[in-house]
Amino acid sequence: xxxxxxxxxxxxxxxxxxxxxxxxxxxxxxxxxxxxxxxxxxxxxxxxxxxxxxxxxxxxxxxxxxxxxxxxxxxxxxxxxxxxxxxxxxxxxxxxxxxxxxxxxxxxxxxxxxxxxxxxxxxxxxxxxxxxxxxxxxxxxxxxxxxxxxxxxxxxxxxxxxxxxxxxxxxxxxxxxxxxxxxxxxxxxxxxxxxxxxxxxxxxxxxxxxxxxxxxxxxxxxxxxxxxxxxxxxxxxxxxxxxxxxxxxxxxxxxxxxxxxxxxxxxxxxxxxxxxxxxxxxxxxxxxxxxxxxxxxxxxxxxxxxxxxxxxxxxxxxxxxxxxxxxxxxxxxxxxxxxxxxxxxxxxxxxxxxxxxxxxxxxxxxxxxxxxxxxx
Amino acid sequence: xxxxxxxxxxxxxxxxxxxxxxxxxxxxxxxxxxxxxxxxxxxxxxxxxxxxxxxxxxxxxxxxxxxxxxxxxxxxxxxxxxxxxxxxxxxxxxxxxxxxxxxxxxxxxxxxxxxxxxxxxxxxxxxxxxxxxxxxxxxxxxxxxxxxxxxxxxxxxxxxxxxxxxxxxxxxxxxxxxxxxxxxxxxxxxxxxxxxxxxxxxxxxxxxxxxxxxxxxxxxxxxxxxxxxxxxxxxxxxxxxxxxxxxxxxxxxxxxxxxxxxxxxxxxxxxxxxxxxxxxxxxxxxxxxxxxxxxxxxxxxxxxxxxxxxxxxxxxxxxxxxxxxxxxxxxxxxxxxxxxxxxxxxxxxxxxxxxxxxxxxxxxxxxxxxxxxxxx
Numbered sequence: 001x002x003x004x005x006x007x008x009x010x011x012x013x014x015x016x017x018x019x020x021x022x023x024x025x026x027x028x029x030x031x032x033x034x035x036x037x038x039x040x041x042x043x044x045x046x047x048x049x050x051x052x053x054x055x056x057x058x059x060x061x062x063x064x065x066x067x068x069x070x071x072x073x074x075x076x077x078x079x080x081x082x083x084x085x086x087x088x089x090x091x092x093x094x095x096x097x098x099x100x101x102x103x104x105x106x107x108x109x110x111x112x113x114x115x116x117x118x119x120x121x122x123x124x125x126x127x128x129x130x131x132x133x134x135x136x137x138x139x140x141x142x143x144x145x146x147x148x149x150x151x152x153x154x155x156x157x158x159x160x161x162x163x164x165x166x167x168x169x170x171x172x173x174x175x176x177x178x179x180x181x182x183x184x185x186x187x188x189x190x191x192x193x194x195x196x197x198x199x200x201x202x203x204x205x206x207x208x209x210x211x212x213x214x215x216x217x218x219x220x221x222x223x224x225x226x227x228x229x230x231x232x233x234x235x236x237x238x239x240x241x242x243x244x245x246x247x248x249x250x251x252x253x254x255x256x257x258x259x260x261x262x263x264x265x266x267x268x269x270x271x272x273x274x275x276x277x278x279x280x281x282x283x284x285x286x287x288x289x290x291x292x293x294x295x296x297x298x299x300x301x302x303x304x305x306x307x308x309x310x311x312x313x314x315x316x317x318x319x320x321x322x323x324x325x326x327x328x329x330x331x332x333x334x335x336x337x338x339x340x341x342x343x344x345x346x347x348x349x350x351x352x353x354x355x356x357x358x359x360x361x362x363x364x365x366x367x368x369x370x371x372x373x374x375x376x
Numbered sequence: 377x378x379x380x381x382x383x384x385x386x387x388x389x390x391x392x393x394x395x396x397x398x399x400x401x402x403x404x405x406x407x408x409x410x411x412x413x414x415x416x417x418x419x420x421x422x423x424x425x426x427x428x429x430x431x432x433x434x435x436x437x438x439x440x441x442x443x444x445x446x447x448x449x450x451x452x453x454x455x456x457x458x459x460x461x462x463x464x465x466x467x468x469x470x471x472x473x474x475x476x477x478x479x480x481x482x483x484x485x486x487x488x489x490x491x492x493x494x495x496x497x498x499x500x501x502x503x504x505x506x507x508x509x510x511x512x513x514x515x516x517x518x519x520x521x522x523x524x525x526x527x528x529x530x531x532x533x534x535x536x537x538x539x540x541x542x543x544x545x546x547x548x549x550x551x552x553x554x555x556x557x558x559x560x561x562x563x564x565x566x567x568x569x570x571x572x573x574x575x576x577x578x579x580x581x582x583x584x585x586x587x588x589x590x591x592x593x594x595x596x597x598x599x600x601x602x603x604x605x606x607x608x609x610x611x612x613x614x615x616x617x618x619x620x621x622x623x624x625x626x627x628x629x630x631x632x633x634x635x636x637x638x639x640x641x642x643x644x645x646x647x648x649x650x651x652x653x654x655x656x657x658x659x660x661x662x663x664x665x666x667x668x669x670x671x672x673x674x675x676x677x678x679x680x681x682x683x684x685x686x687x688x689x690x691x692x693x694x695x696x697x698x699x700x701x702x703x704x705x706x707x708x709x710x711x712x713x714x715x716x717x718x719x720x721x722x723x724x725x726x727x728x729x730x731x732x733x734x735x736x737x738x739x740x741x742x743x744x745x746x747x748x749x750x751x752x
Contacts (some may be wrong), residue, residue, distance in 0.1 A: 035701075035702075035705045035707055036698075036701065036702075037702055037705075037707045037709045037710075038709070039707065039708065040417070040708060041416070041417035041707075041708035041709045041711070041712040042709065043689075043693075043694075043709055043712070043713070044693070045689065045693065061705075065701075065704070065705050066701045066704065066705065070676065070677060070697075073677055074677065074679055074695070074697055074698075075679075080695075080697070080698055080701075081698060082693045082694055082698070300446065301446060301449055301450065303450055303451075313419075313421065317419075317420070317421065317458045318419075318458055319450070319456070321446075321450055321456070322412075322450075322456055322457060322458070325411075325412065325441075325442045325456075326411075326412075326413055328441070328442065329411045329413075329437075329441050329442065331411055331413045331415065331417075332415065332416060332417035332708050332711070332712070333413045333414070333417045333418065333419055334413075335417065335708070336417040336419070336708070336712075337419070
């Protein structure tokens with residue numbers, strides 16, 4: 001893996017990251033395919049068409065559903081889902097803490113009940129690495145605890161310390177797994193995760209500590225889970241400078257186009273979020289003049305595309321009126337076209353961001369784009 | 377419209393039909409898109425890729441849901457759904473009799489309650505023609521009564537007589553509508569429908585009677601609704617010879633690949649059926665060696681495509697194991713890939729049928745194919 005910063009514009013970074021599954025141009029938005037597929041009947045052939053660079057799959061979902069061991073037997077997640085560009089897998093921790101029936105957090109790991117069949121499952125750093133190794137993703141995420149955004153300092157500090165100890169166990173386990181002869185992807189990369197809720201001092205201390213491990217990349221976790229946008233930007237302002245500047249920075253689960261524009265300006269490279277897919281399935285469409293709700297009756301006879309000039313497969317061929325009709329009739333095709341448009345919008349936004357940094361006009365671009373997106 | 381029989385092989389016919397929306401090669405299977413979209417998130421771009429010649433939409437569904445008047449304002453169904461090849465619309469009658477809350481059949485028409493919002497709607501021959509004219513389909517179907525397959529003679533005879541009177545009103549109304557300056561498709565074609573349940577004498581008498589109207593095509597309705605396959609083939613044997621031999625014959629709502637093979641051998645040109653789409657959404661996949669149920673655990677680790685050598689977008693890229701995983705996880709993409717495969721299978725079967733007739737080897741082809749499909 002080789003990460004090269006091509007250009008800096010203020011704190012905004014334009015970089016490229018070479019992996020065994022191809023080169024990633026950053027800043028990049030990863031398209032979320034929870035169970036090894038993008039919701040809304042979007043195929044990997046579609047992802048290629050809409051310019052997706054990195055697909056993100058959820059370790060928890062693949063583990064409790066079809067099983068990572070089966071996927072390993074099938075040659076790994078890339079082969080299983082027919083996607084040969086980079087894949088990032090999360091650690092499973094976030095879903096365990098938010099979705100599954102969490103039973104107990106101990107030093108060893110976490111015991112929880114599957115949301116599918118209720119069976120009791122244990123997951124610790126080693127188990128998370130084993131699952132991600134079975135999936136063979138390009139980038140694996142460290143197993144961490146993600147405390148609630150507004151948790152008390154007294155809860156957050158020991159939680160973060162445990163996350164550091166878990167990271168050390170992840171690093172050790174990943175090195176061991178990458179060395180095994182039957183490993184799907186022997187060059188699997190591990191990103192560490194910074195935690196600390198909204199306490200800048202805890203975040204900074206933790207950022208310094210995990211930077212010592214010289215990992216191929218670092219993520220900022222535990223944001224966009226209840227705090228205000230201002231708090232999120234403040235934490236980025238304070239924390240990013242303490243992460244290695246020659247490594248990619250990934251802001252997990254973020255966010256709106258405005259969040260992304262602001263975070264890029266604070267040095268973030270990688271993003272992921274369910275907003276474009278979830279909104280696309282619910283008639284909320286992104287445009288450069290604000291979001292449209294296609295359920296609104298004013299679009300009933302609107303024969304324009306979702307956005308004039310958009311190059312996505314929905315806009316190149318179908319009208320607002322038709323997509324609205326499909327969504328009203330609960331035809332899956334309506335959801336699919338909505339998801340294709342929104343993912344294309346996000347992917348294209350990142351391309352514009354990269355161009356603006358390349359050309360040294362990021363601040364100006366950001367300010368104008370924020371106005372456009374607000375419909376001003 | 378010009379219909380040319382290119383070749384006969386026994387009673388099997390190989391023909392082409394020129395329409396304002398392009399030429400249809402028959403025998404043909406029409407792909408059913410109920411509400412102006414194929415269920416399973418299949419787009420018109422997908423239909424072009426899988427070789428669909430004719431799309432079929434349901435008048436009843438488009439009338440009670442989005443409304444044919446809105447679709448007319450949007451330039452007609454072809455423009456609305458972005459499909460420039462032929463479209464056939466049914467009359468709405470079948471859904472009124474089977475799906476809606478039917479209230480009363482009178483000489484004027486039928487009163488029923490919408491299955492969407494319960495509102496009371498009246499539909500007679502004139503209304504059906506007006507709706508189909510608003511949609512601007514290539515081929516409109518006459519408004520008929522579809523009596524239950526096993527109805528008594530005493531019910532069927534007067535019903536068929538009324539269907540004839542309704543046909544005369546359809547012809548008159550369609551001529552009037554096609555002459556209007558603001559009509560979407562001034563060359564809209566009307567097919568008459570033969571009824572008579574399983575009573576060959578009533579079918580024959582009715583076939584002779586409607587043939588006198590010299591319509592551009594004729595359908596056989598009211599089959600595949602409860603009678604046995606043998607009864608269906610018997611009715612085809614008896615009735616088809618009394619329909620004009622220089623006109624296309626459409627067997628409505630049929631059927632399995634075996635039904636189609638047998639019906640082609642009895643002179644049928646056009647088919648439609650929800651089997652490939654419905655089965656595709658429920659893990660039942662057609663192959664030349666019988667149907668597969670992908671939910672079966674034996675496909676859990678099967679990395680072969682649904683059918684080896686198949687050229688459909690699902691088989692070219694995805695494995696049985698992956699599609700099974702998607703269907704188990706209730707990911708829409710699984711349904712979409714299933715529908716794409718099954719529609720491609722049907723479209724490709726028709727291509728093989730046309731080739732076999734062209735080459736004068738239809739009987740032989742049919743017998744071998746029936747064995748293959750039965751997994752023998």
